[in-house]
Amino acid sequence: MARIVQKFGGTSVADLDRIRAIAKRVKREVDAGHEVAVVVSAMAGATNQMVGWVNGISPLHDAREYDTVVATGEQVTIGLTALALQEIGVKARSWMGWQVPIRTDDVHGKARIESIDGTALLARMAQGEVPVVAGFQGIADDGRVTTLGRGGSDISAVALAAALKADRCDIYTDVDGVYTTDPRIVAKARKLDKITYEEMLEMASLGAKVLHTRSVELAMKERVRLQVLSSFTDAPGTLVVDEDEIVEKALVSGVTYTRDEAKVTLIRVPDRPGVAADVFGALADAAINVDMIVQNVSEDGRATDITFTVGRSDLPRAIQLLEPKAKALGCREVKPDASVCKVSVVGVGMRSHAGVARTMFDTLAAKGINIQVISTSEIKISILIDEAYTELAVRALHAAYQLDAA
Amino acid sequence: MARIVQKFGGTSVADLDRIRAIAKRVKREVDAGHEVAVVVSAMAGATNQMVGWVNGISPLHDAREYDTVVATGEQVTIGLTALALQEIGVKARSWMGWQVPIRTDDVHGKARIESIDGTALLARMAQGEVPVVAGFQGIADDGRVTTLGRGGSDISAVALAAALKADRCDIYTDVDGVYTTDPRIVAKARKLDKITYEEMLEMASLGAKVLHTRSVELAMKERVRLQVLSSFTDAPGTLVVDEDEIVEKALVSGVTYTRDEAKVTLIRVPDRPGVAADVFGALADAAINVDMIVQNVSEDGRATDITFTVGRSDLPRAIQLLEPKAKALGCREVKPDASVCKVSVVGVGMRSHAGVARTMFDTLAAKGINIQVISTSEIKISILIDEAYTELAVRALHAAYQLDAA
DSSP, rough: OEEEEEEEHHHHGSSSSHHHHHHHHHHHHHHTTTTEEEOOOOOHHHHHHHHHHHHHHOOOOOHHHHHHHHHHHHHHHHHHHHHHHHTTTTTEEEEEEEEEEHHHHOOTTSSOEEEEEEHHHHHHHHTTTTEETTTEEEEEETTEEEETTTTHHHHHHHHHHHTOOOOOEEEEEEESSSSSSTTTTTTOOOBOEEEEHHHHHHHHHOOOSSSSSSHHHHHHTTTOOOOEEEESSOOEEEEEEEEGSSSSSSSSSEEEEEEEEEEEEEEEEOTTTTEEEEEHHHHHHTTEEEEEEEEESSSSSSSSEEEEEEEEEHHHHHHHHHHHHHHHOOOSSEEOOEEEEEEEOGGGGGGGGGHHHHHHHHHHHHTTOOOOOOEETTTEEEEEEEGGGHHHHHHHHHHHHSOOOO | OEEEEEEEEEGGSHHHHHHHHHHHHHHHHTOOOEEEEEEOOTTTTHHHHHHHHHHOOTTTTOOHHHHHHHHHHHHHHHHHHHHHHTTTTTOEEEEETTTTTTEOSOOTTTTOOEEOOOOHHHHHTTTTTTEETTEEEEEETOOOOOOOOHHHHHHHHHHHHTTTTSSSSEEEESSSSSSSSOOOTTTTOOOOOOOEEHHHHHHHHHOOSOHHHHHHHHHHHOOOOOEEESSOOOOOEEEOOOOOOSSSSSOOOEEEOOOOOEEEEEEEEETTTTTHHHHHHHHHTTTTTTTEEOOOOOOSSSEEEEEEEEEEGGGHHHHHHEEEEHHHHTEEEEEEEOEEEEEEEOGGGGGSSHOOOHHHHHHHHHHHHOOOOEEETTEEEEEEEEGGGGGHHHHHHHHTTTTOOO
């Protein structure tokens, strides 16, 4: 007997038929003798509708009231899912965040879970009842309902699995696992049977949208075995696990890409101490995240170029902020470029093998793709290229690292 | 300075524009220096949609989960209304039933309010904040959300007004007050400026749908001054108050009708003790409410006819139950008749004036309308007639009691 948390996303509970279908999946685990807790998102589209209402009434809205309205989406789904389970003979009961309770801080709209008291749920599970818990929501110390921000239901599921000491947390979604790359670009993309937390974390933050970064971080920290699988097929999914559990480590596990970044180049920045701190300090103060940074070597000892990337949606604000600053510093120009793409290769095997970067540069050079910026970590290499070459680069790298399915 | 509870029904909060409009009404009271608490229903149609989902998943559903789902309707509206108030500069905060708390029994789906702790709300109101409270919902002792059944938001508003010792409870709806009769039938129907609790109670239970019977009962018991008014006009509404407050008591205040009843006649029932108890006991055991009852005098001392009315939707069950029983008792026949209408005249002035019944019978006789059953109370007379004569009877009585507008 195992203890399992099953989490179903918005498309998996989009209408009554799908809710009935996921109830059958839950019943299968219960019938197999497992203790099961379920976490559900709002019906697909419900949250967007409510966000639209809130913004319609008050564009700069009070986040407390936003949370009160938006949290109703999950409340509807837990009730309907509990009913669907009861209807096929499974004992079930819905639980809102405040009923569990799932305690969070008071940063409304993007609260963080502080603690989950699993006592009541465990008692019910021991009696064969399935708790159906609202994802995405919790309660702050002042008794107000909070929400966790987008992707929050995954975080709820992982945190609940940790609190219940579950053997596994199954994340049901509309794809059947984690792929070596985006199957819409590379037809030969393969589903991975297993992936390490570290790789999954890199892939999530590098554009693979299957899991939310914070949920992977939490799973890694709490050592929750995650499984990503489809609620529409019976295919086995991808297990996200500790590195020890993976015997044969691939050099590269996946190729990801994101078009969410934009490049900014400061041309002829005076080459003196403190300039970089001044520029990046100003961006940080404006809560603009900077990702890749390259500073060229100064040729004449007087001025250099600094290139970096910011989120594409932050680009207009970044430029507005940088132009007066660049003028004050004596730069020649601030040059924005939104038509870039970041392509990355990820794999824990890199740690022990040289030559991964070389394969990457050779492969791109052979296709005539110019690399604009490079950044690396222990288990990933990211490069910035002209976005027109995105598909070409991803396909070439996927083949070069022998990730193509046979 | 007065303390006021303002309650807005589903059509008054049906969309964002209407929510903005009611926020302005609340602001007007706040600007006039009053302490205001607001109670809102779900947006028109929202509750029905959710009831449809619940029934779609589970026709014989668990009432606890029904409540969890259906209570979300009011949760959406309190958040949006609080935001609309904030947007026009009124301090406001939403409150769900469990946050207030509004404690109820655990009869899910039609719970009764047991107590409301107004402490937190009063403290906020004293600081100039407007609490926006979810109608229709509360919390049971086991921490589960409950709902009060249809019309429940009116009850929430009255109970809250009592708990806050409010000077007035304004019920905003889509009609601008209580009328002497249904204006769709009688063009000359007049809006009443004042009506007594007792009259309002009779009229609510006799088919005037403007207020829920239970909310009037509660207002009468707690002596809450009610006002019924429209959220779409600025016309003054109807005050529901103590009899002492009404100087000139009308003989008849209103004429109501309902087509929700059906007539059953047991023909040639043996005339012996215990037969009526047997018949009506069986109906009561099946939770079938009996309203009007007439038993004819037995002519031959052996058998008589018994006529009574039940809710029209209960008629098939009543007949199914009565047929074997009638056979066993030796009755000749059970005769159902669903095409009847109950017409009533209501007025506290009746207590001190004779002749009201006589005017009723004379008026109906003059129009050739046959009276099938009569029942009376201290302040009302009801008669059952063929439903084809409904409009004719209502118009004739409205004129006969001089209720027609000039």
